[in-house]
Amino acid sequence: MGKDSASKPMYEQIFESLRERIQLHQYQVGERVPSEKELCDEFGVSRITTKKALEMLASEQLIVRQPGRGSFVADTADMLQERPNRPAPRAAVKDSEKKLLIGLVITNFSDMYGTELLYGMEEASREHDCFLVLRRSFGIPEQEEQSIQELLELGVDGLIIFPAQGEYFSDEILKLVVNKFPFVLIDRYLKGIPASSVSTDNVGAAREGMNYLFDLGHRHIGFLTQPPANTTPIEERIEGIIEAHNDQGVLVNRELWLESFLSTLPSVFDPQVEVRDVETLVEHLQKYPQITALFAAEYHIALLAEQAADRLGLRIPEDVSIICFDSPNAAEGSRVTHMRQSQFDMGKQAFEMVLQSMQNNEMAVNRVVLPARLVKGKSTSMVKQKG
The missing domain is CATH 3.40.50.2300 (Response regulator)
Structure with a gap:
């Protein structure tokens, strides 16, 4: 960790330390990284702190978290990647050699929610031989706007957007509607905005x-x-x-x-x-x-x-x-x-809806609603009468 690390929150320091170890190949692809408890012992912090650090690594696609098994170094060459420096501008590539580039703006994701959405989009991108570029907004409207602008400057052919939390929606989304740019909202829809969306019932x-x-x-x-x-x-x-x-x-x-x-x-x-x-x-x-x-x-x-x-x-x-x-x-x-929720299907369908919108060269508004399924666990039982 660098000289300024002491001024950073502990979860960021742990994140940077593990990221450096992965980059230096101290942990090989597929190898398990230390668990939350092991990191607690190593850094003398709570599990809340180490959990956040591991979630940040998962968000950067550096590790894959598997409930019940642990966290493992991801094959980053085979996963969704942020690619801010591309080998050549898209305009310089022959049309016959171009692969469609779809941008994703998402608030954040973790084992709790969002990772399966990405898996669905990743599978769709492979099936259709496309690239998917990821930006996170962390639910901050200004960061969402910036992410959309960056992806458009990168030359994406379509967008999937998980809007920021709350009542705000980006002016950039309004511009997409006005300019009839192909995009789909995921997990929610925005009232009064004529945009296609995929969400849960x-x-x-x-x-x-x-x-x-x-x-x-x-x-x-x-x-x-x-x-x-x-x-x-x-x-x-x-x-x-x-x-x-x-x-x-x-x-x-x-x-x-x-x-x-x-x-x-x-x-x-x-x-x-x-x-x-x-x-x-x-x-x-x-x-x-x-x-x-x-x-x-x-x-x-x-x-x-x-x-x-x-x-x-x-x-x-x-x-x-x-x-x-x-x-x-x-x-x-x-x-x-x-x-x-059917997260995998939501992600895959959102990707395919963007492609369909691009192919049809139209902005037909479709709202797809997918069912959820009740999974009974050990946390519910018949009521125990009080008193």
Whole structure:
């Protein structure tokens, strides 16, 4: 690590140290890198810190994380790569030698969500003999704009965009619409913007998950999410939860909900925010002891719910059941009950929609919605009557 490393957060220092080891071939392709626990022992930090460092390495396609097995050095020549320095401008290459170049702008990705999206796009790029270039925005609108501009300057033929969190949408996206440039939004759509998109049936998925809890006898259920702030997936999940209440003839009690989680936002890297999220949930569960189940908008929030339950001495699922969207372990009988999104199919379909738009030379607007699947785990059970 360099002379300025001491001024950087520890997760960045660990990331840079491991990156240097990989670049120096101290870890060969396919070789396992140290685990979160091993890095904790080596650097004297918490697992939250080492986890972030490994996630950054995965984000840079330097390692592949395999739940239950560990993290392994990736064959970077065979993976999605950022290629800021290309051998020659595209204009200098003969048309017959050109391969289509598709740009991807994504907030971020990890084992929890996003990696399978990339796998789907990667497979589609191989099938169609195209290149895929990646830029991350970390949910920051200004960085999203810059990423789109850079990819357009690079000469991409089409774009796939995972818009930044919240109510903002980039002026660059509006320019794409006006200029009829081929692009597809993924995981969400933007209200009032005539653009094709691929996303999950969030309404149906949330409805199914909530009805599953109702079928287990739960009536006092807390929904845990980041601030909705006009983010369409969250708004749709809320809609599905309300529909499930109507299905069961149960009144919606939003006092039991907690919509203030910030540590899961892609632009937040401060471990202290995660600590505050857990403390807030502990206080919430103390205030509303009638809660018997929690429905988390994403897997990371479910992990925070487990920490809060542990702090209060609540057993899962005996005292409180937990369900969420997605899980790193998608196998049947996994630890956390979850609604599994079709991420691989979403990524592959988004890529193919961009190609279709380019081939047809038209800007027909299509919204594709894919179903999610309920995967029952060990975190939910029949309600235990309190009192």
